[in-house]
Amino acid sequence: MRKMPLVVLIVFMVILIFTGCSIKTKTDKQINAGIQNQQPGKDPNTVTFAYIAMPQTSPQALINKKFDILGTELKKLGKTVNFVSTRSLDNIWPMMDKVQGGPEFVYIPSANFATYITETSRFGGSNNYAIIAGSSNGNSTVLIVRPEIKSLKDLAGKKVGAANLRYSDEFQLNQVLAAQGLATKTMGGTVQTLYDDIVLTELENFKNGKYDGIVLYGPENFSAALKSVPGSKILTTLNPNGLFGKQQPRTWLVARKDLIKDNPKLVKQVLKAHLLLTEKALANAGEIPALNREQYLLYFKEKNTVMDDILRKHTLEFYKKNWKEAEITYDPNMKFVTDVFNFMARKGVVKGKTIDDFVQMDLFNEVLKENGKPEIK
Numbered sequence: 001m002r003k004m005p006l007v008v009l010i011v012f013m014v015i016l017i018f019t020g021c022s023i024k025t026k027t028d029k030q031i032n033a034g035i036q037n038q039q040p041g042k043d044p045n046t047v048t049f050a051y052i053a054m055p056q057t058s059p060q061a062l063i064n065k066k067f068d069i070l071g072t073e074l075k076k077l078g079k080t081v082n083f084v085s086t087r088s089l090d091n092i093w094p095m096m097d098k099v100q101g102g103p104e105f106v107y108i109p110s111a112n113f114a115t116y117i118t119e120t121s122r123f124g125g126s127n128n129y130a131i132i133a134g135s136s137n138g139n140s141t142v143l144i145v146r147p148e149i150k151s152l153k154d155l156a157g158k159k160v161g162a163a164n165l166r167y168s169d170e171f172q173l174n175q176v177l178a179a180q181g182l183a184t185k186t187m188g189g190t191v192q193t194l195y196d197d198i199v200l201t202e203l204e205n206f207k208n209g210k211y212d213g214i215v216l217y218g219p220e221n222f223s224a225a226l227k228s229v230p231g232s233k234i235l236t237t238l239n240p241n242g243l244f245g246k247q248q249p250r251t252w253l254v255a256r257k258d259l260i261k262d263n264p265k266l267v268k269q270v271l272k273a274h275l276l277l278t279e280k281a282l283a284n285a286g287e288i289p290a291l292n293r294e295q296y297l298l299y300f301k302e303k304n305t306v307m308d309d310i311l312r313k314h315t316l317e318f319y320k321k322n323w324k325e326a327e328i329t330y331d332p333n334m335k336f337v338t339d340v341f342n343f344m345a346r347k348g349v350v351k352g353k354t355i356d357d358f359v360q361m362d363l364f365n366e367v368l369k370e371n372g373k374p375e376i377k
Contacts, residue, residue: 047079047266050095050103053087053299055220055292055319058107058135058251059328060277062291067280073273077266085299089164089198093124102128104256105270107135110249110332111217114168114340117358118349121165122197129254131359132267133274134332137247139325141169141238142222143176144206145213147231152180157190161211163202165195169215171343172238172248186347203228219322220313244336247327260360271367278330285328289319331376332359 049070051061061083064070071081084103086092093116096102106129108116119125149155155177162169170193174184183189194211196202199221206214207228215238216225226232239248253274260267281288293316300310341358344350350357365375 043080045079046082047074047105047270048082048084048103049105049107050084050086050092051107052092052109052112052251053085053296054109055218055296055314056136056138056140056250056322056326057292057295058253059281059285059288059326060135060253060274061107062288062295063281063284064277065291065295066284066287067277069276069280070270070273073269073276074266077269079266085295087299089121089123093121096129097124097126102256104259106254107251108254110252111141111166111168112164113252113254114344114358115165117353118165118167118344120349127353127357128256128258130257130260130357131252131332131337132255132260132361133253133271133364134249134329135251135253136249137245137327137329137333138250139237139239139247140219140250140322141172141215141217141248142234143173143213143236143238144216144222144225144232145235146206146209146211146229147233149212149235152177152182152235155191155213156182158212159192159194159210160184161194161196161202161205161214163196163199163216166215166217167344167347167349168340169217169238170347171340172244173215174343175243176236176238176240186343206232220318245333247325249333249336250326252332257357257360260363264363267363268367271364272371275330275367275371275373278328281328285323288328289323290316292323293319330364332361334359334361334376 049061051058064083074081086095089112092108092112096106096116113129113131115121116125117127117129119127143160145155149158160173170184170186173193174187177183177189177191182191184191184193186193196205199216202214202216203221203225205211206225213235214225216222222234239245255267255270293314296314297307297310300307337359338355341350341355361376368375
């Protein structure tokens with residue numbers, strides 16, 4: 001009688017062991033095939049890319065609309081490409097937050113992505129993606145101040161507003177203030193940085209006198225700010241005298257980290273295509289403004305938006321002006337990337353994360369080396 005429970009227990013343990021081994025073997029096969037990255041019912045041979053519908057968006061995403069280099073290169077691996085566009089944080093980040101079914105690759109604004117990995121915004125955030133390449137640079141972020149602020153020194157003890165928890169903007173602001181011996185409170189100074197969820201709230205608070213200055217991005221927002229406070233002015237860009245390079249990072253290419261780990265062959269093929277797209281965009285730079293405008297307008301047309309006001313603002317000349325100072329690149333600017341991450345670490349918004357959670361360049365450096373180009377350090 002006493003031996004029966006022992007026999008049953010032994011048999012049960014044997015079943016568990018063999019069942020566990022069977023499950024592990026299946027999981028290993030799934031990982032090797034990259035199946036864990038696919039949504040049930042989604043074609044495992046379809047790779048989804050996302051980009052943001054905005055002025056001065058990713059030039060590689062735009063030029064691919066004309067030449068389909070991604071489609072050609074990924075076809076060599078038996079893959080097809082699906083491109084989606086979206087805009088605003090309440091759409092972008094929930095799309096990226098999906099455990100399954102989200103895009104494998106995203107061309108995303110640099111300031112947007114820096115905040116995304118902190119997981120501190122009410123709009124979303126995750127540790128699912130990492131930077132794998134640069135896309136474009138531009139100097140479209142500025143500091144706008146009220147009439148009584150005559151110089152950076154006048155910001156001592158004052159309040160500066162920013163939108164969307166753009167921590168990289170605060171990092172840059174600190175570097176600019178440092179030249180005058182000032183700093184934000186994060187860095188032990190007296191300049192207080194206050195964040196709003198969206199730009200419209202930031203503009204309203206500036207108008208109502210809550211802020212002495214605001215950090216703002218995108219020329220389309222500058223006029224609204226300057227009109228809201230008579231006598232206000234752009235005091236400086238956040239990249240004065242090339243503080244962060246001739247142009248600062250504007251957009252990056254990011255990829256799902258599970259894909260980087262489990263399917264490096266696919267990621268390298270995408271990076272080869274990205275390199276070709278960069279070269280094609282540089283060779284056809286004159287076409288980028290019109291392509292950008294076309295895709296921006298298409299986004300709203302497909303949503304049946306009333307187009308009168310959009311068409312009035314978004315002329316071809318507007319896009320030509322935007323792209324005049326932009327730089328097409330595949331280099332993410334590793335010093336900028338590292339400095340932004342270190343600032344966010346000091347601010348305490350990337351707890352438990354390392355620089356490898358933010359950027360992973362090994363695969364791209366392999367691609368660059370294979371193509372006779374210098375590695376990115």
